Amino acid sequence: MKKIKTLKMNYEFKNVFNKGKYYIGKQVILYDLKNKYDYNRLGIAISSKLCKAVKRNKIKRKIRAVYQILEKDTIKGHDFVFIWNKNENIENLSYDVIYNDIKKMFSKIGILK
């Protein structure tokens, strides 16, 4: 099963936001919650007020690219939701910063093998 499992319904997102713990990185904020399944699920939420569709897509793609690499080495059974940090300018978006952010977060949670 190589496909990335994603969160789909609105209430699933709300669950993570309300009950989950959050971790703040330089460009990305992560909400984390344990789930019932034996795999991880990913959700990315970027509001349409932030910027237009092209830039939103770029953020999503970069987060997804990082997640794919790091997700292999994690302990399964979590829901993740990523949000863009509003204090950061969108034009500074870069792959390396997001990579370091998410690596730190995952190690804080303690799921990195």
Add this chain to the structure above:
RNA sequence: AUAGUAGAUUGAAUAGUUGCGUAUAGCAAAGUCGUAAGACAGCGUACGAGGAAAGUCCGGGCUCCAUAGAGCAAAGAUGCUUGAUAACGUCAAGUGAGGGUGACCUUAAGGAAAGUGCAACAGAAAAUAACCGCCAGAAAUGGUAAGGGUGAAAAGGCGAGGUAAGAGCUCACCGUAGAUGUAGUGAUACAUCUAGCUGUGUAAACCCCAUCUGGAGCAACACCAAGACUAGGAGGUUAAGACUGCUCGUCAUCUCCUUAAUUUGGUGGCAUGAGGCAUAUAGCAAUAUAUGUCCUAGAUAAAUGACUAUUCACGACAGAACCCGGCUUAUAGAUCUACUUUAUUU
């Protein structure tokens, strides 16, 4: 050389590693997920976002409402002419008006003599020529639209004759309206004659005239599976429904009321089309016809990413979501074609 005008094209490129979506009668397997309908994994191969994909401003296809019907009204849209188109509020060619030295650009451009409304302040007066004035007359009264300077706008303009004073009352020139002729499919243009000219502006105020318009939208709609409900009453022709009102007509395994429920998942719709490109013919052109050739995204929380190397002008605006034809708006730069102004030289 300089400053511009109009139109068209393009919208970084190459290589490697890795990753994503769709297709696949290629290989391999006969399995996995799911109650079911149904869906799918590995390797290989092919293909994979724009000129605006945007705004959702018009028009059409498609689907359902009856097959989308008839008449009157209401509501809305358009508004010089001819043509193009499936259609349009779009496009092309022209006409008038306005702007620019010019190439060229802009233009919702029917009707104010069907009727109604409005025109603040100022001004005698904003459409009835009332008031002051001028002239005649003893007065009553009559004649008059020259003058009464404000205003965005003042009763065709200006000059001469004429008169008691005046006046298109008469005349020349200009403007306006009408008729006739010529040119043109036509808007209209030009010429001649006639009328002395009474009626200011506003229709992007109501309105009148001409032409056109049924409604809702792919989250439409159809089918499949699971689950819930499946109880009671009313109607069978005008009650309710099919955009609004009235009249007519049509429909139904239909509709309405009370209680309950109106959910979830999947498949199709969904990518060959009023398609693109090239050539020829017709046409000033938009476009049409014929022949040849090509098939180039199809997701469903939504696919193009990341890294490395090289080159240059160092990369703007920006992401398909049922599909087409337009319009509008955003846009770094690059290339090409035609034309104009000014200056200098020959």
Add this chain to the structure above:
RNA sequence: UGGGCUGUAGCCAAGCGGUAAGGCACAUGACUUUGACUCAUGCAUGCGCUAGUUCGAAUCUAGCCAGCCCAA
């Protein structure tokens, strides 16, 4: 994706062709020993932006911009 609505001072708002009412807030002055209350005066560079119609647009027309609501 589709459908609809609204933009007027720091805030709430009236006005729908004739040159921006009102309230709160703010500033100044008066009253008061001081403060509050009260009274007086002031505050819109042009009505979200850009064009057009008109003698004249907040108002009419067209195109943009921003915000909000509804269906699922």
